[in-house]
Amino acid sequence: MLNMLRKDYIALKSSQWIVILYLVVFSTVFIPRMDMSMYFVGIYTAIGSIMLATMVDIKNHNHRFLITLPINRKHIVKAKYLTAIAYMLFAVFSSFGIHWLTIRLFPLLDKPNYTFNDIIISIGIILLLISVYMPLFYALSHKSAAVINAVFLVALIVLAQPAAQFIHWLSEESQWQSPITLFVYPGILLLFLVSYLVSVKLFSRRDI
Numbered sequence: 001m002l003n004m005l006r007k008d009y010i011a012l013k014s015s016q017w018i019v020i021l022y023l024v025v026f027s028t029v030f031i032p033r034m035d036m037s038m039y040f041v042g043i044y045t046a047i048g049s050i051m052l053a054t055m056v057d058i059k060n061h062n063h064r065f066l067i068t069l070p071i072n073r074k075h076i077v078k079a080k081y082l083t084a085i086a087y088m089l090f091a092v093f094s095s096f097g098i099h100w101l102t103i104r105l106f107p108l109l110d111k112p113n114y115t116f117n118d119i120i121i122s123i124g125i126i127l128l129l130i131s132v133y134m135p136l137f138y139a140l141s142h143k144s145a146a147v148i149n150a151v152f153l154v155a156l157i158v159l160a161q162p163a164a165q166f167i168h169w170l171s172e173e174s175q176w177q178s179p180i181t182l183f184v185y186p187g188i189l190l191l192f193l194v195s196y197l198v199s200v201k202l203f204s205r206r207d208i
Helices: 002-030 037-059 062-066 073-105 116-143 145-158 160-171 173-177 179-205
Strands: none
Touching: 002 037, 002 073, 037 073, 037 116, 037 145, 073 116, 073 179, 116 145, 116 160, 116 179, 145 160
16 A cells, blocks of 8 residues: 555656645635635645646556556555545645735735634545545546546536535534534545445446
């Protein structure tokens, strides 16, 4: 498993500057304009980075090479999910750090004080998006990867306003005592697990 993660790191090493570029661009776009910018900077950077990782795999034909080795396909999928989680954590905590500095260096922007709850909300939303994206990638892969990414990005833009309303609902302190909220996060974790199992099944059955 460590070798698989090392493989992903080596394959993506030359593209890491793009991840930083995502972070800079989304910060520049969202921070001056939105109170919820911390969420959107983290979410868009994470999803953009994950899409970059899958496109690099396709461009370099990594899956075709890996299945020729004595490696269980389950481990290949697991490594990709762990890579996605790593990008998610980097994006969320980087966004939190940038906003922490922004609040102190540019008080005139009047940004709200973000808390640990905001980090959890960002992580939950990104896990939800990963749960949808990864099975689609393993179902279609190189045949339609560019189309999947384009459709997914358009969906993120179109659904930005409903997502903002959902984030606002989750971030309200009173909602943490709501029975509905108590089911939201376990439900997302369950969906993430189901997504992983579905991706393993799809990848195990597919000819590459």
